Amino acid sequence: MGGDVIGLVAVILSLGIPIAGMFTYYRVRKLRSEERLAAIARGVAIPMEPEVSHVGRSRRLGILCIGGAVGYIATFAVISRVTSEPDALAAAAFGLIPLAVGIGFLIDGYLSRHEVSA
Numbered sequence: 001m002g003g004d005v006i007g008l009v010a011v012i013l014s015l016g017i018p019i020a021g022m023f024t025y026y027r028v029r030k031l032r033s034e035e036r037l038a039a040i041a042r043g044v045a046i047p048m049e050p051e052v053s054h055v056g057r058s059r060r061l062g063i064l065c066i067g068g069a070v071g072y073i074a075t076f077a078v079i080s081r082v083t084s085e086p087d088a089l090a091a092a093a094f095g096l097i098p099l100a101v102g103i104g105f106l107i108d109g110y111l112s113r114h115e116v117s118a
Contacts, residue, residue, distance in 0.1 A: 055116065058109030065102030069095045 039046050052060075076092035 055109045055113045058105045058112060062102045062105030062109060065098045065105060067102075069097075069099035069102060072098070 036046055073092045073095035076088055076095070080086060080088035080092070
């Protein structure tokens with residue numbers, strides 16, 4: 001009986017969390033739109049938010065991916081050190097994937113910046 005409940009909870013959470021995220025995103029966008037419309041109706045000038053450039057987006061994603069990867073690798077390195085099991089370092093190797101993606105984003109941002117300036 002316990003295994004059935006765990007499977008049910010896993011399915012509900014794996015489907016429920018993305019749906020909750022999408023609903024939250026929708027609600028925030030709707031509230032922002034209503035707020036803007038109310039301000040426009042009152043005659044308040046609303047400054048437009050500047051669009052983030054491709055270079056800035058790539059740089060930000062690269063920094064986030066590299067930071068997450070370093071944290072992931074460090075976590076499993078500490079776990080390996082504390083438990084005295086070197087096999088835990090095998091899990092830390094999976095941190096190289098987001099590290100490589102982050103470096104790729106930084107390279108993309110660097111190359112895009114040079115293309116825009118040229």
